[in-house]
Amino acid sequence: MDCQTARKWMSPYLDSELETAKTFEIGEHLRACEPCRRRFDAERHVDDMLRDRLSRESMPPALWHQLRKEVNRSELLSGFRIPAVIATAAGIMLFAVLYMASGDRSAKPSEVFTGQWAHYVNQSVPSESMLSDAEIEKALLDDYGLRFSTAREDTHRHPVKVMGGRYVLFGSQPALELRVKCCGKDAVITTFLRSNAGKLPRGIQELEREAFGKDVKRDGVNIRVNTVGEAEFFIASEHYLDGLMDAIQPGKA
Amino acid sequence: MAQRPAAAEFLDLLEPIRNSVYRYAARMAWGDDHASDIVQEAVMTAWREFGRFEANTNFKAWMFRILINTIYRLNKRVARHGGPQLDEVHHDLHATMEREEAWSSLMEQPERLREMLDDRLVASLDRLGTDERQCLLLRMLEGFSYKEISAVLDIPMGTAMSHVHRARLKLREELAALAVENGLLRESA
Known part of the structure; x- marks a missing residue:
């Protein structure tokens, strides 16, 4: 596999979305090719950084409390059965x-x-x-x-x-x-x-x-x-x- | 034996994914302060439609379909916050390769970069086109497979994969530019 092909498939490789044979081929290429390996690591770093940053955002407790309350209340309001x-x-x-x-x-x-x-x-x-x-x-x-x-x-x-x-x-x-x-x-x-x-x-x-x-x-x-x-x-x-x-x-x- | 109330079942399913729902809404909203409105409307819509949810299927995917429809609908009412979208990725192979080399060097000190670009990173994400941003978020942050993204957004799987790929390229280019701005990277590196 050449570098261009490896880079073309890098994103789905990173996402573990490739079939086994292709995954193996790219893995082999990355082991042998330092520039591509560094490129792959860079891609992974961006993902990690974003994931790390965005994971810090969470639903405000007050909103969750409000949603629970509204769902529970609407079930009661509907006079179920x-x-x-x-x-x-x-x-x-x-x-x-x-x-x-x-x-x-x-x-x-x-x-x-x-x-x-x-x-x-x-x-x-x-x-x-x-x-x-x-x-x-x-x-x-x-x-x-x-x-x-x-x-x-x-x-x-x-x-x-x-x-x-x-x-x-x-x-x-x-x-x-x-x-x-x-x-x-x-x-x-x-x-x-x-x-x-x-x-x-x-x-x-x-x-x-x-x-x-x-x-x-x-x-x-x-x-x-x-x-x-x-x-x-x-x-x-x-x-x-x-x-x-x-x-x-x-x-x- | 009394039947278990539907609201308890609904809330049990929603609770583990509530942060995902909020995060996604925050990144796709026309403004951060509207995330709560979106989530509230989406959750109440999902609750009203809960009778149609098939037990033992993917609740997260079902909930996200409703969330995304809600975002589309509400975003039509209010213009999304301005600012230019990220440029298309340029195809000058030589320049790209040079930049990739520099980027790879930069990644050897990821903590420094992370510290400096923390907020800019999110701003860059927000400037991606809608399709790319939502595919990247669903894949990278929420762990949806390409197949699931395809089902949730009703687009071909290859398109989902392509959007994720292009989103990553654009982000990398944007971050490299930001690193140059911040003196972390020399443009000619």
Whole structure:
């Protein structure tokens, strides 16, 4: 092999992309030809320098944290596989849990909930939840200034009144909004539902027709969603979904 | 048994390559400060499309395809930062050979060169043409094979190989010129 041919193949040789026979031929040439060997070493040095320099760049930890948070949140926002009624009920329960568990019951919850469309995601089905309890607590504290505990030992039952509800789209994301009253505080709970090309899923449309203004039983859960009206639930925070199923007693404080 | 949530699977696959994704975005962005925007958009696009990713295939290649498409799309919106691209490699064989000799001598003191050219090296890389820069980064920094580069960029394998080769030649020429500027190398060496 002559020098010109060897140099022609030097780049793929450096990248270990040549077939065995050609690799062997070039290797032999480099052993015998000092100028070509020095040229090869020079090429390798440039690669090493660049690799060394660029490898120092890494994703800023804050960006990685943000991406993790957004991915986790968007999965929760999409309401993965959670039936609408359960999502609704669980959203209510989340509010109750949040309210009860918050360290300051007077100031922060009312600041967050009153008069605002507070966006909450269903965290109430452990098998669907992507965030650890600690991450949920941290996210709520960071985003809303809410202290929130996921401690399961709290068996206090807490009444939440559903004053009204509607289905809305946030962009293309369907959500169920409930206006509730809890311990004299007004609140809106928004539970996001799975998007279906920007349209409300058929099941939700059916629920809307069925549940607006009257009691409906779905998946063993009684629910009534009124634009102006009252449906009163007892919420237990001891167990998430099971506790919710057991505890909901429509129409009874 | 509860199905493992998709987000955990997605993040597990993304975590080991997150620095690669960021580095590549930083070098292909129209400005360093836009790398985060690119990465954010690419990652969220990948997450939305994750249902289409075939398990046990090359996640890094799949992610880079999305990243590169995102860069193309976003770069169209904003003019890439200015500055001339590196000149074509000249083909004066005698001059090239002389320069190679000098370059090889220079490489006998790589630490000194490295120290002096550290930032200039990256600036030179940024001035490569887009095709050459992306092929070199994918090959040299990210370890993609020519075949994988061909698949990721949707170009023939020979073209990928040629871009890598030309990128190296241009960089070497540029670095030799920088070394002359910095007094590390005499032009007539």
